[in-house]
Amino acid sequence: MKGIPVRLQGLSKSFGKVVALKALDLDVRAGELVAFLGPSGCGKTTTLLMVAGIYMPTEGEIWFAERRVEHLHPRDRDVGMVFQSYALYPHLTLFDNIAFPLRLKKTAERETRQKVHQTAELLGIAHVIDRRPAAVSGGQQQRAALARALVKEPQVLLLDEPLSNLDAQIRIQARAEIRRLQQELGVTSILVTHDQAEALAMADRVAAFSVGELQQFASPDELYTRPANAFVAGFVGHPPMNLLKGTFEDGHFAANGVRLPLRTTATGAGILGVRPEDMRLGGELPARVLVVEPLGREALVTLDAGGVGVKVLIADDRRPAVGSNVGVGYDPDRLHLFNAEGRRL
Amino acid sequence: MPLFPPRWRLVAIGLALLSLPIAAGLIWLILSGLFDRVHGLLPIGSPTLQNWRFLWEGIGGRPPVYVPLLNTAVFAVLVAAVEVIIASMAAYAISRMSFPGRAAYLGLVLVLHAFPAVSLIIAIFYILRILGLFDTLIGVILVKASLELPLGIWLMKGFFDYLSWEMEMAALVDGMSRWTVFWRVAFPLVRPGLLALGTFALLSAWGEFILPFTLIVSSQRAMMATYLQSFLTEAFADYGVAAAVGLFYALPVLVLFILGQRYLLNIYGGGVKG
Amino acid sequence: MARSVAAAVPQQRAAGVGGLIARYGWPAVFLLPATALIFLFFLIPVVTTLYLSLTNISIITFRHPQWIGLANYRALLADPFLPKILINTARYVAFTLAFNVGMGLVLALLSTSIKQRYGDQIRALWLLPRILPPVVYVVIWQGLTREAPFGLISDITGVSGNWIFARPWAAIILANGLVGASFGMLIFTSAIRSIPNDLFYAAAVDGATAAQTVRRVVLPMLKWPIMFVTAYQTLSLLTSFEYILLLTDGGPGFYTTTVWSLHAYKLALSNYSGNVQFGLGAAMATFLVLIGIVVSVFYLRIFNYRALVAEPKVEVN
DSSP states (O other): OOOOOEEEEEEEEEETTEEEEEEEEEEEOTTOEEEEEOSTTSSHHHHHHHHHTSSOOSEEEEEETTEEOTTSOGGGTTEEEEOTTOOOOTTSOHHHHHHHHHHHTTOOHHHHHHHHHHHHHHTTOGGGTTSOGGGSOHHHHHHHHHHHHHTTOOSEEEEESTTTTSOHHHHHHHHHHHHHHHHHHTOEEEEEESOHHHHHHHOSEEEEEETTEEEEEEOHHHHHHSOSBHHHHHHSSSSOOEEEEEEEETTEEEETTEEEEOOOOOOEEEEEEEOGGGEEEEEEEEEEEEEEEEOSSEEEEEEEETTEEEEEEEEGGGOOOTTOEEEEEEOGGGOEEEETTSBBO | OOSOOTTHHHHHHHHHHHTHHHHHHHHHHHHHHHEEEEETTEEEEEEOSGGGGGGTSOGGGOOOTHHHHHHHHHHHHHHHHHHHHHHHHHHHHHHHOOOTTHHHHHHHHHHHHHSOGGGGHHHHHHHHHHHTOTTOHHHHHHHHHHHHHHHHHHHHHHHHHTSOHHHHHHHHHHTOOHHHIIIIIIHHHTHHHHHHHHHHHHHHHHTOOHHHHHHOOSGGGOOHHHHHHHHHTSTTOOHHHHHHHHHHHHHHHHHHHHHTHHHHHHHHHHHTOO | OOOOOGGGOGGGGOOHHHHHHHHHHHHHHHHHHHHHHHIIIIIHHHHHHHHHHTBOOOSSSSSSOOBOTTHHHHHHHHOTTHHHHHHHHHHHHHHHHHHHHHHHHHHHHHHTSSOHHHHHHHHHHHHHHHHSOHHHHHHHHHHHTSSTTTOHHHHHHSOOSOHHHHSHHHHHHHHHHHHHHHHHHHHHHHHHHTSOHHHHHHHHHHTOOHHHHIIIIIHHHTHHHHHHHHHHHHHHHHHOOHHHHHHTTTOSSSSSSOOHHHHHHHHHHSOSSSSOOHHHHHHHHHHHHHHHHHHHHHHHHHTTOGGGGOOOSOOOO
16 A cells, blocks of 8 residues: 545635635645544544545635646545544444445455454454444454455555544553554544644544644644744643733743743743643742642642742642642743734744 | 426326325315305306205204214314323333343334234123223223324324433433423423324324224214214205214314325324334 | 432322322322223223124124024134134234335435435325325325226226225225325434434445345334334234225125125124124224234233333322
């Protein structure tokens, strides 16, 4: 299986008066796994369904390598898709489910049998292949759905929240397995998810969406260390970045009467972002401890710094008492500055 | 099915053609009632009210039309009312109360629901004569309401099943008797079901023919169904008048149909589920 | 949540008659009217049909029927027209059933593959024969099948005549069919709508055309509804005769379109052969009643009703 590049050009979709996706330009490289990340209603699933051919774009073009496909029926696009609900045919065995696309193409039965068994082996479900979907576990159903998508050796693999219906334990495992499989096969893949950890862990590049618009399209590292705007900054990373609204003045940032010195020439209203893990206790800023949440390896401390709420991540063995007064510090090189509209400064 | 086949408009046209007979029938009824003569679906001459003279004169020795009209209206309304109240009460008991034989009672209702009630018409004729209820409006009302009960109970039980238990528990703890809980809490909350059942029973009773045909003889207690049928059994039936009477008789149904198409689809679709 | 409210109403735990009334008084009140009516007009008539079939009851002996055992049944079996009536019944049920289920399926499948707005309108139109009063429906049928120049069919085919009398079987099958098809149409539509959208999307991505999707995904999931509609309507057709009575009255010749249920009705309740043979009619009806009971109970087993009978969460009445 070799992947092909996918290009979205000026793609937009409206349902009546509701605009689900504003003009989108995006290039997926051959063999790459791109994650569409964002909260519900942000347009990521709508875009995925347009690439699959289930939705018709209102405007724009979709290219699979040199082929223009946005007007083609899903049947003619040669894509494989894994649905959030798995969409396995309940009246067929897993074998028949996986064989379905091949049988529709009138593939010879012997070849069908061989390919299905091969794919089932690859996904570790060969031993339950004769059961119906209702008789296997959620994890096995998911792998069957994946097998069905891969058995026809598609040019593009689409995944719509494939992990969200799995138990938390299995999810981590499945994450790695899907990624490994995708890299081995080299098939171009687009994964839709609302889980930023999933996107960062699996994808070569992440496209962050909000309210129908692409916010940033870059590697996971880039999204994490240099978010393009306040939305991406607050969405990517867990626990979420502290975002403080205030005013930039010469040499510092003022919010609620608190002044934070920092190196900047910016002026005017804006947003200051600093990740909980880039802050520490024992700094110069006075604050009072409100909540301490032990997280095992670390602890998340919520503080009131002169009327401004911040969260700080610390090593778990140094938990402060609730109500105590501590000092809070931050790493001045790890600050993120945004203007009043949220754009990175 | 969420994805339409590429030439779905052709399918739509095909379906429309398939449905032409029904449309033709409706058009024929309206035109024949309003015009002197109709050839096929082409009206001849000018519109006339001659066909509607049954409204002000008794044709061929029949009673004036307001007699069967009134009887049918009373019949339909009372059947619907009796049906709604009695079925809800029974359905509430089955759905929300605990008593021995509950499962058996529900089983009985389900069996009766599938049972073809019309096969009992001969015995019912006999029973009504014995009870002295033959040729009475009360008799037919009771019979019709009874034969619709299994469907009504099953339908209302479905609605009662959806109510939250916590609410009834709270009402009981507050001190309400079971009747009060039913009348003031549960009954009002199943209003969509009551409306659906009432509409269903009303329509069914309004069109009922076999029961008045079999169980009523005197013309004073005739219903619109038997009144209209008497026009058809004549040697040279006057189709203009028959169509006008038919249009008149079916008017409430047609009005309901035009105004509440989607509603009717819902209740007929929901009420006949397995 | 299985909180019982028994503690709030202590007198229900009392023993004896007082306790029984306190515990089951209300259910009895709620169930009384329905039970009385069901008893009077369902259960008693079932027994009465059987009883009457074993007597010589007729218009003469109405008040004082005498027991004659199985004489009616023997007379029935000896009736020379019985084979014709049996064949008529089989023919009527088989063809109308095929039309009902087939057309219902076609209507459901086609009307769900077009825009919902148009699909709704088509389904509503097919609902019309069902909700129209039967007598009006028959007036329309007669009006359209009249002789030329009035009847539409006569005009279109160029052959003038009473088309109901010319083709009585086509008439009763189609007339009942146009009414009956809407039953299956509604049930199948509901079943099709309950198939999750994702399955259709998956089939499209897998490469299925609309026809392939219907054949491999939709129809297998309609197996139970089809069985249900077939079973339900078979019983219904065996016992219904209203439209046949109004359209052809069992004619146009001698017993041309007379089916079992219609013959039973006429024997008992109309001046057929000069004498009203009530008992004989009851004997024929008994067969229908017995078949009805057996099949209805059969439904109960197949379409498992246990699930509908979850115990109530309030144990106190």
